[in-house]
Every structure is written in C-alpha cells, then in structure tokens.
Amino acid sequence: MATITALPRPPFFMILFLIVLLPLACRCADPDPLQDFCVANLNASIFVNGFPCKPVPEVKSDDFFFNGLRKEGNITNVFGSNVTAGNVLVFPGLNALGISMNRVDFTPGGVNPPHIHPRATETGVVIKGRLLVGFMTTSNVLHSKVLKAGEMFVIPRGLVHFQRNVGKGKALVIAAFNSQLPGIVVLSFTLFASTPPIPNDVLTKAFQVDEKVISGIKSKFGS
Ligand code: GLV
Numbered sequence: 001m002a003t004i005t006a007l008p009r010p011p012f013f014m015i016l017f018l019i020v021l022l023p024l025a026c027r028c029a030d031p032d033p034l035q036d037f038c039v040a041n042l043n044a045s046i047f048v049n050g051f052p053c054k055p056v057p058e059v060k061s062d063d064f065f066f067n068g069l070r071k072e073g074n075i076t077n078v079f080g081s082n083v084t085a086g087n088v089l090v091f092p093g094l095n096a097l098g099i100s101m102n103r104v105d106f107t108p109g110g111v112n113p114p115h116i117h118p119r120a121t122e123t124g125v126v127i128k129g130r131l132l133v134g135f136m137t138t139s140n141v142l143h144s145k146v147l148k149a150g151e152m153f154v155i156p157r158g159l160v161h162f163q164r165n166v167g168k169g170k171a172l173v174i175a176a177f178n179s180q181l182p183g184i185v186v187l188s189f190t191l192f193a194s195t196p197p198i199p200n201d202v203l204t205k206a207f208q209v210d211e212k213v214i215s216g217i218k219s220k221f222g223s
C-alpha cells in the first residue's frame with residue numbers, strides 16, 4: 001500500500017529564484033487577456049488600463065479586420081517618411097490582445113526620425129527597398145545594418161531607433177509591436193516642440209550650444 005509522506009521543503013535559494021528571478025525573465029509588454037476578445041468601445045466615458053469591451057452581441061466580424069495599412073502614407077514632408085499606425089485607436093479588435101502593427105513608407109533618402117516606443121518592443125520586415133535600421137543601447141552603442149526586402153529587425157523596448165531609406169527607389173517596412181498602443185516619442189518633437197516649450201537655457205546646457213542654435217531648431221518645428 002502506498003504511503004503518503006510529506007513533501008520536502010524547497011531549499012531557500014529555490015524560493016528566492018522563483019520570487020526574484022522569474023519575473024525578470026518576463027519580457028511581456030501588455031498584460032494577458034482575460035477573455036477571448038474585448039473589442040474596444042472607443043466611445044466609453046470611463047477609461048481603464050486599455051478600453052472597456054463592447055457588449056458581445058454588438059461585436060461584428062469587421063471588428064477583427066483592418067484595411068488601414070493597404071495604402072502608402074503621405075511621404076511629401078520634411079522627413080520623407082510616413083508612419084501609418086494599426087493600433088487599438090483605429091483597430092478596436094486589438095484591445096487587450098497586446099499587439100499592433102505599423103506601415104512605414106519612405107521616399108528615397110527619407111528618414112523615420114529617432115524615436116522611442118515606451119510600451120513595446122518593435123520588430124519589422126522590409127517589404128520594399130533598402131533600409132538602414134539602427135538603435136542605440138543605454139550605453140550609447142549604435143547597432144545598425146542595411147536591410148533589403150524580406151529581412152527583419154528587432155528594436156528592444158524603449159530604445160531610441162531610426163530608419164533611413166538608402167536605396168534608389170521608395171521603401172516600405174511593416175512593423176509589429178507587443179502592445180496594442182506602443183506609444184511614440186519622437187525626440188526632435190519632444191525636445192523642440194513641446195507644449196509648453198522646454199526653456200532654452202535647459203536645452204543650451206544640455207546640447208552645449210548657443211541659444212540661437214536652439215531657437216533655430218525650435219523655429220523649424222513651429223515653436
Ligand atoms: C518604426 O520604427 C515604427 O515605429 O513604425
């Protein structure tokens with residue numbers, strides 16, 4: 001007859017590992033969903049961490065499809081690039097699922113300027129053209145490579161990154177994020193076009209340049 005014996009107590013270091021180290025192994029962005037879906041009610045008057053769900057009887061198949069990335073964005077701007085977002089704000093079916101995508105179009109020489117996604121890691125695949133993709137680590141090391149169609153990149157969450165079309169024709173990249181709303185901080189806008197503006201004496205010290213350099217840059221961004 002089988003006898004039931006008390007299980008041995010796990011050693012202290014094992015408990016420490018489980019409590020302290022395992023959470024560090026998680027590279028999660030958005031939290032896991034608690035139901036099959038939660039199509040965003042973008043008009044709800046309450047705002048939680050994400051959007052409240054549409055009542056299930058009102059959910060339609062169309063809530064799970066989005067055609068907003070079909071067309072090239074308007075690339076006739078100073079950067080020669082355009083980001084078309086496919087996030088929860090335009091595709092409510094993504095709500096609570098922790099993913100989204102962008103389409104980025106480039107003119108020859110166009111740049112997607114240095115920016116950060118505070119809530120997501122980004123991965124992307126070049127669909128057309130030749131693209132220099134780079135990101136900087138927190139130790140200020142630049143990792144970059146020129147990619148051609150079919151090649152992929154990854155940008156770890158929160159790191160400053162950019163892309164530049166180094167080919168002769170237009171370029172197109174499709175990017176994916178582990179967040180329904182990755183957020184974007186474009187450094188040039190954040191530093192030189194905030195509302196209200198960052199005082200010039202902060203920026204002159206930070207960049208070690210004269211005030212006229214700072215006001216010159218600010219004027220380019222309309223402030
Ligand atoms: C590219 O870096 C993007 O954020 O879409």
Ligand code: MN
Nearest residue numbers: 115117122161
């Ligand atoms: Mn990005």
